[in-house]
Amino acid sequence: MTLNMGPQHPSTHGVLRVALELDGENVVACKPVIGYLHTGMEKQAEYKTYTQSIPQTDRMDYLAPLSNNLALCLAAEKLLGVTVPERVQAIRVLLTELTRISAHCVWLGTHAIDIGALTVFWYCFREREKVLSIYDMVCGARMTASYFRVGGLAMDIPEGFLERCEKFVREMPKHIDEYESLLTKNPIWLARTKGVAPLSAADAIAWGVTGPSLRGSRVRWDLRQAEPYSGYETYDFEVPMGTNGDAYDRFQVRVAEMRQSTRIAEQAIARVRKLGEKGEYRLRDFKYVLPPKEEVKTSMEALIHHFKIVAHGFFPPVGEAYQAIEAPKGELGFYFVSDGSARPWRMKIRSPSFVNLQALPVMVQGKLVADVIAAIGSIDIVLGEIDR
Amino acid sequence: MTKPDPRAFRTLAGSAPAPAAKPDLVMPTGPMSDADRFREELEKGILFTTVSSLVNWARANAIWPLGFGLACCAIEMMAIAGPRFDVSRFGAEVFRGSPRQADLMIVAGRVSIKMAPVLRQLYDQMPDPKWVIAMGACSSCGGVFNNYAILQGVDKIVPVDVYVPGCPPRPEGLIHGIMKLQEKILSSKIELGPIPRKKKRVTRPQAGPGAA
Amino acid sequence: MPLTPERIEEKLRERFPDVAFERQRGEAVRDFTLYLPADALVDVCTYLRDERECSFTMLSWMGGADYLPRVPRFECVYSLLSIPHAARFTLKVRVPEENPRVPTVTGVWPTANWHEREAYDFYGITFTGHPDLTRILLPEDWVGWPLRKDSPLGYEEVAFTHNTPGRMKPSPALKKLAPKKVRYRAQ
Numbered sequence: 127m128t129l130n131m132g133p134q135h136p137s138t139h140g141v142l143r144v145a146l147e148l149d150g151e152n153v154v155a156c157k158p159v160i161g162y163l164h165t166g167m168e169k170q171a172e173y174k175t176y177t178q179s180i181p182q183t184d185r186m187d188y189l190a191p192l193s194n195n196l197a198l199c200l201a202a203e204k205l206l207g208v209t210v211p212e213r214v215q216a217i218r219v220l221l222t223e224l225t226r227i228s229a230h231c232v233w234l235g236t237h238a239i240d241i242g243a244l245t246v247f248w249y250c251f252r253e254r255e256k257v258l259s260i261y262d263m264v265c266g267a268r269m270t271a272s273y274f275r276v277g278g279l280a281m282d283i284p285e286g287f288l289e290r291c292e293k294f295v296r297e298m299p300k301h302i303d304e305y306e307s308l309l310t311k312n313p314i315w316l317a318r319t320k321g322v323a324p325l326s327a328a329d330a331i332a333w334g335v336t337g338p339s340l341r342g343s344r345v346r347w348d349l350r351q352a353e354p355y356s357g358y359e360t361y362d363f364e365v366p367m368g369t370n371g372d373a374y375d376r377f378q379v380r381v382a383e384m385r386q387s388t389r390i391a392e393q394a395i396a397r398v399r400k401l402g403e404k405g406e407y408r409l410r411d412f413k414y415v416l417p418p419k420e421e422v423k424t425s426m427e428a429l430i431h432h433f434k435i436v437a438h439g440f441f442p443p444v445g446e447a448y449q450a451i452e453a454p455k456g457e458l459g460f461y462f463v464s465d466g467s468a469r470p471w472r473m474k475i476r477s478p479s480f481v482n483l484q485a486l487p488v489m490v491q492g493k494l495v496a497d498v499i500a501a502i503g504s505i506d507i508v509l510g511e512i513d514r
Numbered sequence: 515m516t517k518p519d520p521r522a523f524r525t526l527a528g529s530a531p532a533p534a535a536k537p538d539l540v541m542p543t544g545p546m547s548d549a550d551r552f553r554e555e556l557e558k559g560i561l562f563t564t565v566s567s568l569v570n571w572a573r574a575n576a577i578w579p580l581g582f583g584l585a586c587c588a589i590e591m592m593a594i595a596g597p598r599f600d601v602s603r604f605g606a607e608v609f610r611g612s613p614r615q616a617d618l619m620i621v622a623g624r625v626s627i628k629m630a631p632v633l634r635q636l637y638d639q640m641p642d643p644k645w646v647i648a649m650g651a652c653s654s655c656g657g658v659f660n661n662y663a664i665l666q667g668v669d670k671i672v673p674v675d676v677y678v679p680g681c682p683p684r685p686e687g688l689i690h691g692i693m694k695l696q697e698k699i700l701s702s703k704i705e706l707g708p709i710p711r712k713k714k715r716v717t718r719p720q721a722g723p724g725a726a
Numbered sequence: 727m728p729l730t731p732e733r734i735e736e737k738l739r740e741r742f743p744d745v746a747f748e749r750q751r752g753e754a755v756r757d758f759t760l761y762l763p764a765d766a767l768v769d770v771c772t773y774l775r776d777e778r779e780c781s782f783t784m785l786s787w788m789g790g791a792d793y794l795p796r797v798p799r800f801e802c803v804y805s806l807l808s809i810p811h812a813a814r815f816t817l818k819v820r821v822p823e824e825n826p827r828v829p830t831v832t833g834v835w836p837t838a839n840w841h842e843r844e845a846y847d848f849y850g851i852t853f854t855g856h857p858d859l860t861r862i863l864l865p866e867d868w869v870g871w872p873l874r875k876d877s878p879l880g881y882e883e884v885a886f887t888h889n890t891p892g893r894m895k896p897s898p899a900l901k902k903l904a905p906k907k908v909r910y911r912a913q
Binding site: 132133134135136140141161162163164165166167169170181182184185188189232236247248251252254255258268269270509510513 | 580581582583584585586588589590592593596597598609611613623624626627628629632636658659661662663664681682684
């Protein structure tokens with residue numbers, strides 16, 4: 127029997143269509159059909175400057191918008207050949223880890239709802255609201271933040287931001303304990319996720335899977351430790367790994383990652399406090415980065431640089447660069463080809479969910495149709511990122 | 515000496531007393547009559563209204579949205595179902611999975627050209643009465659994305675009742691949109707079946723001169 | 727000893743002496759990139775995956791690019807990742823416009839399936855031997871290759887009052903609601 131899990135479905139996490147061939151309740155063939163949210167971001171980026179593409183990236187993996195911003199900014203900075211100051215790196219790390227926590231909260235809430243555990247959704251969204259208030263405080267928007275810029279941040283962190291983050295980070299481990307108390311030893315959860323949708327390590331690597339799904343299959347590969355960026359080599363954290371590669375292991379890996387993220391966030395807050403609660407928030411390279419507003423009003427050169435960058439955009443050298451980060455979903459990378467003008471010649475987005483979803487047929491071959499739902503939830507896909 | 519109260523003069527002078535205030539309630543003077551007792555019972559438990567207000571009130575306060583989250587706005591739509599912005603106060607927390615059971619389609623997110631026919635099919639599958647809220651900039655007018663892949667406004671394929679701007683609109687904004695839709699429903703005219711035509715009066719045959 | 731890109735190039739030239747490798751030059755080409763001809767692609771990739779010292783077991787991503795005035799017009803970029811050695815390597819294949827065909831690498835890394843479908847969808851590059859080369863992100867009946875440089879963006883003119891002739895104007899009754907213009911008179 128052919129069953130169409132259509133683009134409109136409560137459990138497909140967006141507009142994903144899965145064409146299933148069933149034999150009774152067993153899945154014979156599974157073909158994900160994507161493209162229902164194709165936005166033409168790569169084409170549109172060729173018509174916009176680098177800074178103008180930053181808001182587009184928010185709408186890609188819309189559960190972790192600041193991660194996407196970070197990936198674009200790091201790729202552009204790699205192309206330019208500049209490194210941002212240490213304080214900026216610490217703030218970026220802090221916000222990216224809070225983003226990771228909020229993305230995993232949404233994942234857990236929606237994954238649990240798909241499987242039937244409705245209560246977890248409300249708990250997770252309660253925490254997510256706190257992170258969204260933090261975003262609101264720092265840049266004005268709840269979800270689509272666009273706070274990072276090439277060469278730094280859009281504006282400095284406000285007063286009270288670090289206290290707010292500290293309060294959140296102090297209370298978060300208790301909330302993670304709550305989620306675990308609801309799910310980890312729950313017999314229904316165990317029955318629905320243990321042994322379900324297994325993915326072996328060799329399969330995961332062959333299918334290009336990255337992120338918690340790869341680490342759930344017992345492959346130690348985390349870009350934060352393997353190819354560190356933005357100062358991650360100076361933070362002290364562990365990379366949790368699973369054992370069997372089934373949905374339960376991926377769940378365990380992500381919950382443990384939330385704990386590690388609070389740990390990194392604590393260290394980042396301490397570092398920002400040490401480097402100064404108010405300070406430089408942009409690189410002082412006015413060829414590529416906007417000068418501070420105070421100087422724009424007093425120095426002629428700064429005014430000219432400001433005008434050039436705002437009116438035309440900055441002009442990177444002719445070349446190309448690829449930079450990947452460890453987003454909550456996996457390896458998120460941006461590949462820029464520059465022809466010397468203010469607009470990129472080509473922007474290619476390597477999105478983790480696009481690649482991870484390819485492994486879905488491998489995971490559910492021969493399994494029950496209810497396992498397909500658990501599998502889709504455990505891979506943690508976001509259609510905005512898949513379809514770009 | 516304080517100025518004397520002009521009203522007091524009249525009473526002190528012993529002239530006609532101040533007119534007594536008209537009482538609001540008439541105290542019953544004796545056991546209640548049957549008609550009064552009946553009316554009191556009625557007023558305790560019966561509400562008088564028109565059918566259209568009642569139906570509109572029921573429709574407005576129990577709008578069941580279709581779970582049609584496409585992109586980022588969907589997360590804000592999920593947030594209104596969340597604990598902080600509780601939409602179940604409006605009777606709308608049951609996001610139905612099937613369009614046949616839903617009466618509100620909140621188009622939350624950008625509509626790509628591949629998704630547009632699916633959206634139209636879902637709209638057609640929804641039974642009347644149905645409403646559409648275009649949530650966010652992308653479904654209202656194409657939003658940030660003005661290119662080959664995105665439909666520039668969902669009102670090109672379905673009729674929209676309420677547009678909620680924002681990218682994404684705050685959950686309070688979407689709730690404001692739902693409340694505006696409630697106002698629209700409460701003030702709408704409803705039809706209760708086929709429109710009655712004025713029937714032509716059938717003239718009965720007159721009795722002839724020969725009848726009794 | 728860590729696996730450097732130069733070491734990989736050396737091994738490749740040694741193993742495939744008659745393949746014309748070319749290093750991509752440019753001061754801002756931040757990743758080591760090798761050009762190679764399309765017919766050598768599958769063999770080189772299989773070697774890079776299986777050779778113990780390289781073990782590029784993961785294809786991180788594959789993308790196309792269009793350099794329109796240049797001949798050959800298209801390029802396919804393959805970014806390889808070696809987890810045991812924590813190394814990356816980039817290969818590029820130049821694809822001409824008249825006959826945009828590249829052999830598929832789905833036999834080497836199954837993950838290339840969707841990446842190649844996407845390159846086909848966006849640029850029209852055909853991957854010979856691909857199990858299911860159909861459009862992936864755009865509707866199946868879409869005509870054209872959107873990411874080519876000569877395809878338009880599809881920008882729709884936004885309707886303002888100055889460029890929309892048949893627009894609905896507000897009714898005269900609304901004019902009564904407009905506030906009266908107040909002129910400032912200095913006293």
